[in-house]
Amino acid sequence: MSATMLTVKELNFYYSKTQVLRDVNIEIPGNEVTAIIGPSGCGKSSFLKALNRLYEIIPGARVTGEIIYNGGNLLSRDVDVVGLRKEIGMVFQRPNPFPKSIYANVAYGPRLHGVKRKELDRIVEESLRKAGLWDEVKDKLNKSGLDLSGGEQQRLCIARCLAVEPKIILMDEPCSALDPIATAKIEDLIYNLKQDYTVIIVTHNMQQAARVSDKTAVFLTGGKMVEYGETVKIFENPENKIVEDYITGKFG
């Protein structure tokens, strides 16, 4: 059991007047994969956006509560959001490589943060290797990231995220736009990433949650977290009847 990475306390999330998360309490352990599952509209994606404060760019979005990270509340006003997002990276539902070369995509973050030019080559190679993409792209680093297939684009986005050396990686349904083979590659990758990173993955695919995660949190419509625990236990022996119904596909 690893040390707690994030402690979420009484988290509420609103879009204008609509509340999408209600009093969420959760402790996310380091160097593990935590899956967030639940039906559409249960606030899973909003939960991720609260963790790196990306909700701030959505007009009308607002949160209350605390998210303790490194001994401080990362929702507090005086937190340096840029520094926070460096440590808490994100991979999105639709692969979103920039319309730049593969190299420039991976080097984007380090360049922003002032990494010296002579170190970039090493960072780009390392990040692409970790994302399992190096062998496929090493001869075409100057090609546009948009030339890659969907699965490769998503691994490029993961490499781009790794290049800024985050501690936590948030993944928002990273495979929902991909075919099964590309999905399998990303899942293997997620499994390996937890040696060095803490991964929080939102998914609507329960098999995926069961395959890749150590812990699972189940959110239900209305934004309440109804059960959280070891993935094995959630899937084999849930405490909550609604969770059992959801997992066995009675609704969702």
Added chain:
Amino acid sequence: MNRVQRRRFAQATAFALLAFATFLILAIMVGIISFVASQGIGAISWEFLTAFPRSGMTEGGIFPAIVGTFYLAMGTTLISLPLGVFAAIYLVEYSYQGRLIRLIRIGINNLAGVPSIVFGLFGLALFVRHLGLGVSLLSGSLTLAFFVLPLVIRASEEALLAVPQGFREGALALGATKWQSVYTVVLPTAVPAILTGGILALGIAAGQTAPIIFTAAAFFTPRLPDSIFSPIMALPFHIYVMASESAHFAVTRHLQFGTALVLLAIVFGINITAIIIRSQMRKRRRW
């Protein structure tokens, strides 16, 4: 007529009406161009394009007017493009989309409907007189820049709005500040579309007469402009002068059409450049 026949008739009528409107526009355009071309082609010569007017504009060429139009177009772009792009970035990327911003947008759209002569008078009052810039290339460029600004802003706004939200989120999630996300990802992605809008605005500026009558244009200059404070000759104004102010307007008819032909060619050239950039950009775009 039964129901089916009636519907077929209505269909055929609508089709004919719509086709008629389209081909009428095409015919008018071809008519204007071929008329100007047939009347003006005789005047076009190397001397016409490269010499100064002579003998009270009844002979010689239109070189200073071509140069003047070129300078005006450049000046207008240099002023309106940065201003318009910055305003568009503010409106799209930074501003809270509330009532004030809606009002500003309405204002910008209304500005696009203000008659060009009003811009001319405004330029005369503000730049020429109040700021003391005189009748000059600078005053004319400023006035034309304000005239095309609504177009530039709108084209730039549309270009920015067409950039996928995922690019912004991706940059911000990597720890970019708002401004870094704009200038490293959003703006480079939008540049071809912004340029297209800017070039189209340039073509419109090059053809304007009213905004420059009081602010920049001179009847005749013996030399090419040597500073931004020089009055200049310009093609549209040159046509206007030869056709209405000159004592020899009947004698110079072919020169007027020749000048009009040159102006048309320049404006078309500018527009075609914009169209080529746009089609190149569509080919490269894959998001």
